[in-house]
Amino acid sequence: MTESVFKPQIHQQQEARDTFSPVVLIRRLVWKMAFATLLLMAVGSATRVMNAGLACPDWPLCYGQLIPTQQMNLQVFLEWFHRLDAALIGISAIAFVGLSCWYRKVLPNWLPGAAIFALFLIVFQGVLGGLTVTQLLRFDIVTAHLGMALLFFSTLVIIATALIPHKGTQAAGKLSWIGLTAAILVYLQSILGGLVASRWALHQCFAGFQLCNVMNGHILGVLPPTAATIALVWFAWRTPGLHATLRKLANAAAALVTLQILLGIATFKLHLQVEPLTVTHQAVGASLLGVCIAFTVLSLRDRTRQTASSMNN
Structure with missing residues (x-):
């Protein structure tokens, strides 16, 4: 009788530990980064088709401000939001590296290296993003910017999928x-x-x-x-x-x-x-x-x- 009462409690405690385990936390973070990157590419596409690529004439600020309230219109908002999303992904990538290194003893051996590689990609992506503005939307830089975004997105999907429990x-x-x-x-x-x-x-x-x-x-x-x-x-x-x-x-x-x-x-x-x-x-x-x-x-x-x-x- 006692054993049957405590079994559900033990099961719930195990689920709670799994929910807050380093692997689960990092996997959720990486999936969120992947979806944010998908949104980033969609907003980037909207920025292009709406001719908003140079709506913010400077970089990394927009009209010299974090939030260009006076100049804000649809085109400026698209370019500004595109940069905001990219910045949030960059901060998340730094957190990803920090968590992977901090919990490296209980994580797969390959994960810290993969996190550092993902951070490198997003930093390089930021450089290309700045060049798209300073070089006035040169087509080769714009294309490389998309290619790097897709590569970063692919890397995140690989990492997140590799962390999914899968017996096969x-x-x-x-x-x-x-x-x-x-x-x-x-x-x-x-x-x-x-x-x-x-x-x-x-x-x-x-x-x-x-x-x-x-x-x-x-x-x-x-x-x-x-x-x-x-x-x-x-x-x-x-x-x-x-x-x-x-x-x-x-x-x-x-x-x-x-x-x-x-x-x-x-x-x-x-x-x-x-x-x-x-x-x-x-x-x-x-x-x-x-x-x-x-x-x-x-x-x-x-x-x-x-x-x-x-x-x-």
Whole structure:
């Protein structure tokens, strides 16, 4: 009788300890940073399509102020909020490094190094952000700025997914390679899309048939990542015993790639005249990248577990 009374209490105490364990706290922090980075890229896209990239003519302040209340309008707000979000992510990255080093004895050995690498990426991203303003939105710097943001986002997703408790079913096989291929192709296509946006290639092609090769490259470039994502979904559906989380990620990839194609067609047909549509197109692309990376990490862990099991046998 006494034992049955105390079992629920022991279970609750264990859950409380797990909730406030260093691994759980850091994992939650990294996921929040990842979602904040996704928001940062969406706001950055809105800043571009609203011609607000130079709404704050100086950097890192805006009109020499932390909050430019007198100059505030929609364009200034977008650029100012973009910088605010980036600053909060930077502070979070510093906290991430501090927590990883402080609790390093109870954390995976690779985590402090990964945290330092993520901090390096966000610092470099801040430098590129400053250069986009001081160099008056040079297209190569703007494209590199997006590429670094996607790399930082990918790093956070890798770290957070690696910290998720995942026993796996040892059924993933070579799906990790398909996921990695899809992730790389989606990343490259996103960079190409950033180049199209930073050079305003779509507008110039429609207006005077200039830079049509850049625009057409992005249109044709949709084929490899789409094919890789479809292959990922197909083989995931046909793999018996695959972990439920991996199946959910595969379904999410299928939904996102379908939505992304529809958004791309609509954006092209409407000549980028509907700003929310353009912003959503970029955000869905980044989300698809995150899903492919999460699938790759979990399937790789599943495969590693399968290899270890085979060696033990």
